[in-house]
Amino acid sequence: MDTDKLRIEFQKNVHDFLRQNNKIEDLASAFPIYATNTELYHPALQSLQSKAIVTVEVKSTTKMTISKEGESCLAAGHTPEGEVMDIVMKGPIQKTVLLAPAPNAPQATDKKGKKVQDPRTVAFFALTKQKLIETDADGNVVVGSSLKQADGTTKPFEDTIFLALQQFAKGEDVKPELVKELTKKNYIEKQIIKSVVLAKGTAFDTFTTEEQVLLTNQMLLTDEWKTHTFKEKNFTVPADLPKWGKLHPLQEMRSHFRRVFLRLGFTEMFTRRYVESSFWNFDTLFQAQSHPCRDIQDTFFVASPTYTMPDQVLDAPCSLHPSLPAQPKNELERYYMGLDLPEELIPRIQQVHEGGGDVCSDSLGYRYKWNRAEASKVILRTHTTAMSTRTLSTLNEGLKRVWRKNPSSQSPERPLAHPPIHGEACLSHSLLNDAHSARFFSIDRVYRNETVDKTHLAEFHQLEGFVVGRGLNVAHLIGTITHFFAEVGMTQFKFQPTYNPYTEPSMEMHAYHPILKKFIEIGNSGIFREEVMVPLGIDKDVRAIAWGFGLERPSMLQCDVSEIGALFGGKVDEEWVRESVMKIPHK
Ligand code: PHE
Numbered sequence: 001m002d003t004d005k006l007r008i009e010f011q012k013n014v015h016d017f018l019r020q021n022n023k024i025e026d027l028a029s030a031f032p033i034y035a036t037n038t039e040l041y042h043p044a045l046q047s048l049q050s051k052a053i054v055t056v057e058v059k060s061t062t063k064m065t066i067s068k069e070g071e072s073c074l075a076a077g078h079t080p081e082g083e084v085m086d087i088v089m090k091g092p093i094q095k096t097v098l099l100a101p102a103p104n105a106p107q108a109t110d111k112k113g114k115k116v117q118d119p120r121t122v123a124f125f126a127l128t129k130q131k132l133i134e135t136d137a138d139g140n141v142v143v144g145s146s147l148k149q150a151d152g153t154t155k156p157f158e159d160t161i162f163l164a165l166q167q168f169a170k171g172e173d174v175k176p177e178l179v180k181e182l183t184k185k186n187y188i189e190k191q192i193i194k195s196v197v198l199a200k201g202t203a204f205d206t207f208t209t210e211e212q213v214l215l216t217n218q219m220l221l222t223d224e225w226k227t228h229t230f231k232e233k234n235f236t237v238p239a240d241l242p243k244w245g246k247l248h249p250l251q252e253m254r255s256h257f258r259r260v261f262l263r264l265g266f267t268e269m270f271t272r273r274y275v276e277s278s279f280w281n282f283d284t285l286f287q288a289q290s291h292p293c294r295d296i297q298d299t300f301f302v303a304s305p306t307y308t309m310p311d312q313v314l315d316a317p318c319s320l321h322p323s324l325p326a327q328p329k330n331e332l333e334r335y336y337m338g339l340d341l342p343e344e345l346i347p348r349i350q351q352v353h354e355g356g357g358d359v360c361s362d363s364l365g366y367r368y369k370w371n372r373a374e375a376s377k378v379i380l381r382t383h384t385t386a387m388s389t390r391t392l393s394t395l396n397e398g399l400k401r402v403w404r405k406n407p408s409s410q411s412p413e414r415p416l417a418h419p420p421i422h423g424e425a426c427l428s429h430s431l432l433n434d435a436h437s438a439r440f441f442s443i444d445r446v447y448r449n450e451t452v453d454k455t456h457l458a459e460f461h462q463l464e465g466f467v468v469g470r471g472l473n474v475a476h477l478i479g480t481i482t483h484f485f486a487e488v489g490m491t492q493f494k495f496q497p498t499y500n501p502y503t504e505p506s507m508e509m510h511a512y513h514p515i516l517k518k519f520i521e522i523g524n525s526g527i528f529r530e531e532v533m534v535p536l537g538i539d540k541d542v543r544a545i546a547w548g549f550g551l552e553r554p555s556m557l558q559c560d561v562s563e564i565g566a567l568f569g570g571k572v573d574e575e576w577v578r579e580s581v582m583k584i585p586h587k
Pocket of ligand 1: 382383384385500503523524525526546547548549
C-alpha cells in the first residue's frame with residue numbers, strides 16, 4: 001500500500017476512535033502503529049490538527065524506573081555493600097584481596113562513559129565510614145565496631161537498600177526515605193514519559209477522506225482524474241532544502257583574508273614547508289638557542305631526519321611524509337624539503353647571535369657560542385614567520401634595484417591594480433600606495449606542542465604578513481592591522497605591548513569575543529629587529545612591519561563559536577559546517 005493510503009487509513013481510524021470515545025489519552029498506546037513509524041504518521045496527524053479536526057496536546061509525566069545499575073544489583077542479589085559485608089562476615093580478609101578487581105572485569109563507568117571507581121571500592125569506603133567494617137594494622141578487613149554487641153557477638157548486617165530495591169521492583173510501596181536513598185545511589189531514576197493526547201477539534205465533523213486523492217500518472221493517462229476531487233496543495237509549507245556544497249567557515253575566512261591581501265597588492269609567499277629547520281624557524285629570527293620556546297614542550301621535533309646536515313640524515317623515510325625520502329635525491333626534492341641550511345647565511349647569523357659582529361655592529365647579540373647542530377634540528381614549523389625570513393633573504397637584491405632607480409621618490413612608481421579600499425583616511429593607504437614597499441602574506445598551517453583546550457589547538461592556521469620599506473613605523477603597523485580587521489567586521493580590538501625576540505617594539509592584538517565576553521589574544525606583531533633584517537642582506541635603514549595571527553580565532557569570533565575544536569579538528573560537526581554563517585561583510 002502506498003504511504004498516502006496508509007496515512008489516510010490512519011486518519012480515518014483516529015477519527016472513528018474519537019467519534020466513539022471523545023478522547024485519546026495516549027496516542028501511542030491506542031495506536032501502536034503510530035509509535036512504530038512516527039515519521040510516516042506524524043504528518044497525517046498534523047494535517048488533522050491544522051484543519052481543526054482534532055486537537056493535539058503533548059503531556060509529560062514522570063515515573064520512577066529501575067536504572068541499569070539497579071538491574072545489575074537485582075541480578076547479583078545484593079548491593080556492592082551487601083557483597084562486601086557478606087565476605088567480611090565470613091572472616092577477616094586482606095584488603096588487597098577484597099578489593100582486587102575480578103579478572104576480565106570491565107572498567108566501571110558512569111552514564112557519560114567516564115571511568116569511575118569500582119563499586120566495591122566505593123562500598124568499602126562507605127562501610128568503613130559507617131564503622132560497619134574496619135581495617136586492622138595488618139591490612140585485614142574485619143567486622144566494624146557498630147556491629148559488635150556488648151556480649152561480644154556480632155549483629156547481622158541487613159542489606160536494606162537491596163531489600164527496598166526488590167520491593168520497588170515488585171511494585172510494592174517503599175518508604176519515602178528509602179526511595180530517596182535508591183535515587184541517590186542511582187538504582188532508580190526519573191523517566192519522563194511523553195504522551196500525545198487527542199480530542200475532537202472544532203471542525204471534527206468536516207472530516208472527509210475524499211480530498212486526499214493524489215494525482216497519479218495513471219489517472220492522467222486514463223482520464224480517471226476527471227472523476228476525483230483533489231487534495232488542495234499547500235504551497236506555504238517549507239520544503240526540505242536540498243544539500244548543497246558549502247565552504248568550511250575557516251576556508252571562507254581564509255579566502256576572504258586572501259582576497260583582502262591580494263587587493264592591497266600583497267604577494268602570497270610559498271609556504272609548502274611544514275617541515276622546517278630550526279635555522280629558519282628560530283635562528284634567523286634572532287631567537288636564542290636556549291630560548292624556552294625551542295623546548296620540546298612547544299615544538300614538535302622530527303625524529304627522522306633529526307638534522308638537516310646531509311651526513312647526519314638517516315637513511316629512513318621522513319616520519320611526517322613517508323613518500324618523502326629522508327635523504328633528498330635530487331635538487332627538486334631538496335627544494336621541496338627545503339632543509340639544507342644556506343651556507344652563505346650561516347656565518348652572518350652566527351655572528352649576530354654571538355655578539356653582533358661586523359654584520360650588526362650595534363648589537364651585542366646573545367654572547368654565547370652558536371651551535372650549528374642546534375640550528376640543524378628538523379621541526380614542524382611553529383610559525384609561518386620562518387617563511388617571512390626566507391622571503392626577506394631573497395629580497396635584498398631585488399629591493400635594492402628598485403630603490404637605487406628611484407632613491408627619494410615617495411610617489412607610486414606604477415598605478416595600483418585595485419581601487420582604494422577604505423578611502424584616503426586609512427593610515428595604511430598611503431603606505432600601500434608607496435611603490436617603495438614590498439608586501440607579502442601567507443595563510444598556512446603551523447604546529448605547536450600545546451595542551452589542547454577551548455582556545456588552543458596543536459595544529460592551526462596562521463596568517464602572516466609583512467611590509468618592508470624605508471621609513472615604516474608603528475603607526476603604519478597599527479593602521480595596516482586595523483584596516484585588515486575592519487575588512488572582516490572586527491572593530492573591537494586593542495593592542496598590548498609584548499616581547500618577541502625578533503621584533504622591537506612588539507604588540508599583541510586582542511579582540512573581544514561576544515560569547516566568552518572577554519578579549520582574547522588573536523595575534524602578535526612588531527617591527528623586525530636589525531638583528532633579523534641586516535644578516536638577511538637588507539639595508540640598515542629599511543624597516544619591516546610584520547604580524548602573524550591565527551585564522552581560527554577571528555573565525556571563532558565571526559561565527560559565534562566558543563570552542564576552537566568546534567571549528568577545526570576531529571570534532572567538527574558536518575551539519576554545523578553546513579549551517580554556519582560567517583559574518584564577513586561582503587563587498
Ligand atoms: N610569529 C609570531 C607568532 O607566531 C607572530 C608574529 C609575526 C609576530 C611577525 C611578530 C611579527 O605568534
